[in-house]
Amino acid sequence: MQRDTEEIYPLGCKRKVAGEYRVHYYGYWIKIYEPPADSLSAKKKLIEALTRRLFNHVEHGINIPGSRLTEARAAYDAEQDPALKRVKGGMLAGALFNRATDIFTRLVELQAAGVEIDSDNGLMRECGRCLQEALELGRSVRHRSGEEGIDEMWGEPFKAFSVPVESFYESRYIKIALTMRDIDLIAGELCDTFGNRPRFKGIFDLVVSFADAAKIKTETLRTDKSIFDVWASFAVSAEQLLAFVPDDADCTDAERRDLDLGVRLIRQGTELLSDITRARVPMPKSTRDFVARCADYRLRAPSC
Numbered sequence: 001m002q003r004d005t006e007e008i009y010p011l012g013c014k015r016k017v018a019g020e021y022r023v024h025y026y027g028y029w030i031k032i033y034e035p036p037a038d039s040l041s042a043k044k045k046l047i048e049a050l051t052r053r054l055f056n057h058v059e060h061g062i063n064i065p066g067s068r069l070t071e072a073r074a075a076y077d078a079e080q081d082p083a084l085k086r087v088k089g090g091m092l093a094g095a096l097f098n099r100a101t102d103i104f105t106r107l108v109e110l111q112a113a114g115v116e117i118d119s120d121n122g123l124m125r126e127c128g129r130c131l132q133e134a135l136e137l138g139r140s141v142r143h144r145s146g147e148e149g150i151d152e153m154w155g156e157p158f159k160a161f162s163v164p165v166e167s168f169y170e171s172r173y174i175k176i177a178l179t180m181r182d183i184d185l186i187a188g189e190l191c192d193t194f195g196n197r198p199r200f201k202g203i204f205d206l207v208v209s210f211a212d213a214a215k216i217k218t219e220t221l222r223t224d225k226s227i228f229d230v231w232a233s234f235a236v237s238a239e240q241l242l243a244f245v246p247d248d249a250d251c252t253d254a255e256r257r258d259l260d261l262g263v264r265l266i267r268q269g270t271e272l273l274s275d276i277t278r279a280r281v282p283m284p285k286s287t288r289d290f291v292a293r294c295a296d297y298r299l300r301a302p303s304c
Contacts, residue, residue: 007273008288009024010024010252011024011025011026012024012025012170015029016065017029020032021081023170023173024222025173025174025176025295026174026177026178026181027177027181028176028177028180028181028215029217029218030173030176030177030180030263031219031220033169033221033224034253035165035166035168035169036165037165038164038165038166040107040108040111041091041108041112042109042115042165043104043161043165044104044105044107045100047100047104047157047160047161048167049100050153050156050157050160051097051098051157053153054097054153054156055094055155055156055190057143057144057150057153057278057279058090058141058143058144058150058153059090059141059142059143059144061087061090061091062087062090062091062093062094062141063094063098064079064091064092064094064098065095066094066095066096066098066099066101067099067102068095068097068101068128069095069099072088072091072092072183073092073095074090074095075088075091075092076088076091076092076194080287086140089137089140089141090137090138090140090141091152092134092137093133093134093137093138093141093154094131094134095122096133096134096137097131097134097157097258098128099130100130100131100134100157100161101268103123103126103127104127105131105160106123107121107123107124107127110193112152113222115142119194120209126258127161128158128161128162131157131158131161132158133153134154134157135155135158138154139154141154143275143279143283144275145271145272145275145286145288149278150279150281150283152185153279153281156168159171172280175280175281175282176219176280177284178197178281178282179218179220179276179277179279179282180215181282182212182275182276182283182284182287183211183215183218183273183277184211184215185287185291186211186269186271186272186273186276186287186290187207187208187210187211187269188270188290189269189294190196190203190207190266190294191203191204191207191208192294192298193205193265193297193298194262194266194293195207196277197246197249197258197262198247199246199247199248199255200244200246200247200262201236201247202244203241203244203246206237206241206244207238207241209237209240210234210237210238210240210241210270210273211273212235213230213233213234213237213238213275214234214273214277215274216230216233216234217230217231217233217234217277217278218277218280234275234277238270238274241266241270242266244263244266244271245263246259246262257286258300258301261297262297262301265293265294265297268290269290269294272287272290
């Protein structure tokens, strides 16, 4: 993706790049999608999509139906063990999210029947309370990798509820730019760590290809007609990077151990890039930890 400095192009600047309109944030030109009209119906569809997306990326077992909210709250309130309470808090957050979606569904049905729904409606306020409480509880829920939480995704349905749809779309472009920044950071660490090592010849081009495919995947909606090519390129470039085998001819035992550690680090980086790309939000703790592991490898394995 083309990058330019923020001094030349201000944040939020829009222009045509390679024949399509893009918006500039933090050095990245991101593909623009036309937001739907701002309505209860549009917000319902958006919150449903964001909720499905959230549950697809967090740890298993917290997608509790909104109809079981009372049970989930009782289980959470009664729990004393900190580890168990964290998980039950995630289950309560899931029930709250689903309750909010349930409420929105009914409001849209009423609106379709001609009933006017204003922002001060009691059910609208209840929906906002459910999303806000879920946001607080969701801070302790982990990504499916188990490495960290993804707070940004818990806040998205509440933001979609509380701001105009167009404003929500603009905020997503900022997060996509920050995601692309972390993709470049992780890819850069892999290239710096392995790109000039003779036994890892060829890894540089594989990493760059995967990072480019990951950034395109990050900015592309699943409804885009190009998704078939975009996803296929992303998946295949990940497979090629994971399949990389360094040259271990005439290695000493110590060198072979260093090579094995290097291959493990490449796989960890590939998996982290994949997690970030699919979630479309940064994962700062995991990224910091990976950068530290790369630095440690460069010190411990200087010869391979």
